[in-house]
Amino acid sequence: MSTIVFDKERVSELRKQKIQHPWRKRPRKFTFSVALAVLLPAAVAAGLLFGTDIPDPLVMILVYLPLQLVAAALAAIVSKGKHGIADSIIYVFAIGGSVFSLVILLSLIFTLFVNGLKAFSTQFLFQNNVYISPSTPLDYGGVGHAILGTLLIVGISMLVAIPIGVATAIYVTEVRGRAVPYVRFFVQAMSGVPSVVAGLFILTVLILTGALSTSALAGGLAYAILMLPTVARTAEEVLRLIPEDLRTGALALGSTRARTVMKVVLPAAKTGIVTAIVLGMARVIGETAPLLLVTGYSDSTVLNPVSSPISALPTYIFANVDQPYPNAVTRAWGAALVLIILVGILFVIARILGRGKVK
Amino acid sequence: MSTAEFDQSVETLEPSMSGRSPALPIQLTARDISVWFGKRKVLEGVNIDFPKNTVTALIGPSGCGKSTFIRTLNRLHELIPGAALAGEVLYEGKDIYSPDIDPTHIRLNIGMVFQKPNPFPSMSIRGNVLSGLKLSGMKRSNHDDIVEETLTAAGLWNEVKDRLGAHAGELSxxxxxxxVIARALAVQPHVLLMDEPCSALDPASTLKIEETIRELSKDITVIIVTHNMQQAVRVSDYTAFFLAAENEPGHVVEQGPTTDIFSNPRDQRTLDYVNGRFG
Incomplete structure (x- = not known):
C-alpha cells in the first residue's frame, strides 16, 4: 500500500481543472447528419403546409412522420452504424408522441382561455342565471349556481363512491377473500359503463319509481356509479405497492387485521389513495349525459340537494352552447373555463390534504 | 440422507442439550414441526426446546428452512398462501396452534424482528416505538419512559433523542x-424472534445489535437466525444446525450448547459447516 501526498504545487495544479463533460462531445459527422435529419423533413413539411392545399394533419401524419423516421434512421446509420436505427426510431416516436399530446393539451387550454375570458368577471363567478335570457349582455348573470351545483353533486358522489371504492380495494388486496376474482371482474366491467347508462339506471330505478326526484342527490348517485370503478381500481393498485413487510411487521406486534389495515397500510398508502380520489373526481366532473337525465335544470341557486332540480357546470354549458346568440355561447365557454379551473383547484386541495404528516 | 439416520441423530443428541441446563425452565418448545408450502415439504420433524432467558442461534445454509421454522413459532407462517404445518409449538406448556388460542395474543408475547428493517413509513420515530401498543390495543402508561427505555435497550436512544418526532424514513x-427492535420491545414480549437481523447492516451496527441481544437475554428468550458463524458464537447460548439435502425437506442435524456445536460437533456435516467448508 502506498499513501498519496499532495504538495501545494500539485494541489494548485489540480485546482485549475475545469468542469468538463467528455461524453457530450460528438464527432462532426454526427452533428451534421442529425442536423440534416431534423431540418430536411421539417423543410419539406413546411413547404407542403404553406405551398399546397393538402390538409395540415395529412401532411404531418402521411409526409412528415414517415420522412422524419427515414431521416432519423439514415442519420443513425451514418453516425452509429446499423445498431443505431432502433434507438433513433424510438427517439422519434417518443419525442413526437410527447410533443403531439402537449400540443393538443395546450391548444385546448389556449382555446378555452381565449373564448372563456370574454365572459369572465367576478359577477360571472358569483351570480346565478335568474332573469338572464340568451341575449342578455355579458355584464349580467353568472354561473355561481352551477359551480355550487357541481360541487354538491360531485361531493355527494364522493361521499358514496370513496368509502365503497376503498373498501372494495381493501377487500381485494387485504382481505383477499374467495370472491376476489369476481369482484375484480365486475369492477373492471363497471369501468366500461357509458355515462348515459349510469344516468338511465338512476332514472329508471330511482326517479321513475318515485323514490327520488330530479335532484343533486340523484346526480350524485349517477356520478358515483362512474366514479366507483376508477377509485376502486386505482386504490387497489396503490395498496398492492405497499410492501408485505409492513403488514407482517404489524401482525408480528400483535395487531389484528383490521388495525393493520387502518393504522399501517392505509396511512402508508395515503398519497396514493388521494390520487385515486382525484382521478375518480376528474373522471366524473365534466360528465353531462347523466345529469341531463337525472338532475334537471335550474337558473336559480339551489341549496336543497334532495328534492329540487339543479344546474351544474356541464348542464349549463350544454344549455347555452347551442343557442343562436353569441352571448350565450360565450357564457358556455366561460363556464367551460370555470370547470377546468375548478378541477385544477380541487387537484391542488387534494394534494395538500394528501401530504404526509407523521404522528 | 435417510430418515432413519436423521431420527437417530436427533434422538442421540437431544439429551445433551437438556442435560446441560437442568435449572432453566423451558419457555418454548417445537415438537415434531414439519412444514409444507402447497404439496412441497420444506421442513421435517424439528424438535427444539428453548430455555427461558437464553439465546438460541439457528444456523444452516440458505434454503434449509430456518426462516420458515422461526415463523411457525409466532404463527406468522400461516399468513403465507398454501402454508401447512404438522406438530405442535408449546409456549409455556400450551400449544399455540390450539383452536382456542388467539394468534394476535401469541404474536404479542412472541415478538419478531425481520431481516429487512420495516419501520412504518407513516409514523415518526416515537410513533413507531409506540405503534405496537396502538396496534395490539395494549395499555401502558408513561409513553415517554417506554420510548426512552426501549430505544436505549436497542442502542438507538443517543442518536435519536433530539428528533423523536422525525420521520422514521430518515433513519439509516x-x-x-x-x-424496529425497540418497537418489538415496547410491547414487552417474553420471546423475541430475530430473522437474520444483521444481514443488511454494517459491522458497527451489527455489534450494537449483538450487545443489545446479550442485554435482552437477561429478561427474555431470544431466538436468532443467522448466517454469520462468529455472530452465533458471540451471542448465543445454544445452537441448532439446520440442513436440507437436495430436494429433501430441511431438518435439524445437530443441536446443543453453542460451545459444543462449534468446538466439538458430533456430526461431520456440522463440523464442515461451522468451519466454512460448505453452505
Whole structure:
C-alpha cells in the first residue's frame, strides 16, 4: 500500500481543472447528419403546409412522420452504424408522441382561455342565471349556481363512491377473500359503463319509481356509479405497492387485521389513495349525459340537494352552447373555463390534504 | 440422507442439550414441526426446546428452512398462501396452534424482528416505538419512559433523542433495524424472534445489535437466525444446525450448547459447516 501526498504545487495544479463533460462531445459527422435529419423533413413539411392545399394533419401524419423516421434512421446509420436505427426510431416516436399530446393539451387550454375570458368577471363567478335570457349582455348573470351545483353533486358522489371504492380495494388486496376474482371482474366491467347508462339506471330505478326526484342527490348517485370503478381500481393498485413487510411487521406486534389495515397500510398508502380520489373526481366532473337525465335544470341557486332540480357546470354549458346568440355561447365557454379551473383547484386541495404528516 | 439416520441423530443428541441446563425452565418448545408450502415439504420433524432467558442461534445454509421454522413459532407462517404445518409449538406448556388460542395474543408475547428493517413509513420515530401498543390495543402508561427505555435497550436512544418526532424514513438501515427492535420491545414480549437481523447492516451496527441481544437475554428468550458463524458464537447460548439435502425437506442435524456445536460437533456435516467448508 502506498499513501498519496499532495504538495501545494500539485494541489494548485489540480485546482485549475475545469468542469468538463467528455461524453457530450460528438464527432462532426454526427452533428451534421442529425442536423440534416431534423431540418430536411421539417423543410419539406413546411413547404407542403404553406405551398399546397393538402390538409395540415395529412401532411404531418402521411409526409412528415414517415420522412422524419427515414431521416432519423439514415442519420443513425451514418453516425452509429446499423445498431443505431432502433434507438433513433424510438427517439422519434417518443419525442413526437410527447410533443403531439402537449400540443393538443395546450391548444385546448389556449382555446378555452381565449373564448372563456370574454365572459369572465367576478359577477360571472358569483351570480346565478335568474332573469338572464340568451341575449342578455355579458355584464349580467353568472354561473355561481352551477359551480355550487357541481360541487354538491360531485361531493355527494364522493361521499358514496370513496368509502365503497376503498373498501372494495381493501377487500381485494387485504382481505383477499374467495370472491376476489369476481369482484375484480365486475369492477373492471363497471369501468366500461357509458355515462348515459349510469344516468338511465338512476332514472329508471330511482326517479321513475318515485323514490327520488330530479335532484343533486340523484346526480350524485349517477356520478358515483362512474366514479366507483376508477377509485376502486386505482386504490387497489396503490395498496398492492405497499410492501408485505409492513403488514407482517404489524401482525408480528400483535395487531389484528383490521388495525393493520387502518393504522399501517392505509396511512402508508395515503398519497396514493388521494390520487385515486382525484382521478375518480376528474373522471366524473365534466360528465353531462347523466345529469341531463337525472338532475334537471335550474337558473336559480339551489341549496336543497334532495328534492329540487339543479344546474351544474356541464348542464349549463350544454344549455347555452347551442343557442343562436353569441352571448350565450360565450357564457358556455366561460363556464367551460370555470370547470377546468375548478378541477385544477380541487387537484391542488387534494394534494395538500394528501401530504404526509407523521404522528 | 435417510430418515432413519436423521431420527437417530436427533434422538442421540437431544439429551445433551437438556442435560446441560437442568435449572432453566423451558419457555418454548417445537415438537415434531414439519412444514409444507402447497404439496412441497420444506421442513421435517424439528424438535427444539428453548430455555427461558437464553439465546438460541439457528444456523444452516440458505434454503434449509430456518426462516420458515422461526415463523411457525409466532404463527406468522400461516399468513403465507398454501402454508401447512404438522406438530405442535408449546409456549409455556400450551400449544399455540390450539383452536382456542388467539394468534394476535401469541404474536404479542412472541415478538419478531425481520431481516429487512420495516419501520412504518407513516409514523415518526416515537410513533413507531409506540405503534405496537396502538396496534395490539395494549395499555401502558408513561409513553415517554417506554420510548426512552426501549430505544436505549436497542442502542438507538443517543442518536435519536433530539428528533423523536422525525420521520422514521430518515433513519439509516442500521438505525431503522434498531428502531424496529425497540418497537418489538415496547410491547414487552417474553420471546423475541430475530430473522437474520444483521444481514443488511454494517459491522458497527451489527455489534450494537449483538450487545443489545446479550442485554435482552437477561429478561427474555431470544431466538436468532443467522448466517454469520462468529455472530452465533458471540451471542448465543445454544445452537441448532439446520440442513436440507437436495430436494429433501430441511431438518435439524445437530443441536446443543453453542460451545459444543462449534468446538466439538458430533456430526461431520456440522463440523464442515461451522468451519466454512460448505453452505
Amino acid at each position: 438501515g442500521g438505525q431503522a433495524q434498531r428502531l
